[in-house]
Amino acid sequence: MASKKVLVLNAGSSSLKFKLFDEAKSKLVASVSGLIERIGDTANSQLVGNILSGDNKGKSTHKEGIKDHTAALDVAMNYLQDSYSKSVREQVHAIGHRVVHGKDVGKAMLVTAEIEKLIKDAADLAPLHNPANMQGISAAKSIFPGQPQVAVFDTAFHQSMSPHAYMYALPYELYEQNAVRKYGFHGTSYLYLVRQASKMLNKPENELNIIACHIGAGASMCAIEKGKCIDTSMGLTPLEGLVMGTRCGDLDPAVVLYIQTATGRGLKEMDKLFNKESGLLGMAGKSDVRAILDEAAQGNERAILAMNVYVHRIRKYIGAYMVHLKGKVDAIVMSAGVGENSPAVRKLLLADLENFGVSVDESKNKQHIGKPGEIQTDDSRVKVLVIPTDEELSIAQQTLEVIRAQ
Secondary structure, eight states: OOOOEEEEEEEOSSOEEEEEEEEETTEEEEEEEEEEEOTTOTTTOEEEEEEOSSTTOEEEEEEOOOOSHHHHHHHHHHHHHHHTOTTHHHHEEEEEEEESOOTTOOSOEEOOHHHHHHHHHGGGTSTTTHHHHHHHHHHHHHHSTTSOEEEEETTGGGGGSOHHHHOOSSOHHHHHHHOOSOOOSOHHHHHHHHHHHHHHHTOOGGGOOEEEEEESSSEEEEEEETTEEEEESOOSSTTSSSOOSSOOOSOOHHHHHHHHHHHOOOHHHHHHHHHHSOHHHHHHSOOOHHHHHHHHHTTOHHHHHHHHHHHHHHHHHHHHHHHHTTTOOSEEEEEHHHHHHOHHHHHHHTTTOGGGTOOBOHHHHHHOSSSOEEOBOTTOSSEEEEOOOOHHHHHHHHHHHHHHTO
8 A cells, every 4th residue: 555645845936846755654754856946937947856766766857837836736746646656646645835934833833724824924024935835835725625734834943932032122012013023944954953863862852952053055053952942043034143155144233224325225235235145155256165165275365254254153153052051062963054064164163162062073073974973072071963954854744743633
């Protein structure tokens, strides 16, 4: 008998990522992934699929005229039927959706009329993402009528923060009337990292204190006490916090006013400046950490400066989160594109922290590229874990948890 399937969807404004999981012996196993690009551009839209196991294993590209997200999901299911399983439409019994902003909702939720309204209401806080996420939900309801849909919010994990951690020192009515506060993001990744760290350290989640670093093109950090978020670096939007590939991170708010006055830029231009033209790209002309490291090694002064600013910002948050956790840190976790794959960056981030109980073994560090493991020295009081994140698997797991709880 064919196993039941969980379908995970991540809808963008003109794209749809999907991943299919098999429920095999109470374990979720990824079987197929794919990306549909340029939805709405029917002359150029296409599906790139990847069968992860079996006789048809491998990638393939399919040109399709795709007008909207419902058509995109239908194309994805046709691809799965032709390339993976003829009965896949009947085997999918649950659909999990990545939704960027869920306001103060603290867990994944079954999609109901009330949750759909919440997603739409939160669009003011995530205008590029929530409307697209909602399109994905609408498409799935059309293709899979009657099957349960679950919304998994990027912001949910951080809603355990205390008011003193999430409030900004602004007039209180801006919080009451406009919901202005820190929300945090990458929450699906952090929940996954907590669960994996718990297994690696053989310590219950509710006893686990870690500093988690999700460092990719978009980057954030999270202080986790007894398995729950007590602080995180991103804020009302993903712009706050660390230096990123194209985002500036923390900034004196007066800089915004000064630049507008000095250059005459409007609101949209300022948004583009801080989100798309800043960070590593703004300082050194490239947004990829690997390119910055290469140019810094060749003596490029702007690349060296960009790397120093990047590292300085992350180390500042490590120090702050050690204080938040009162020095009781079980592990520092490195994850996402840079955290998982760059021994050079990990070395820079954790250098000279022996007085804080952190010491990295150079040989172990170099051995762990894209694979999980411990990279601290034998005498390091704080563990240093490399954990490749898997947000799609986390969404699938949370989807099943919500459905089984009904």
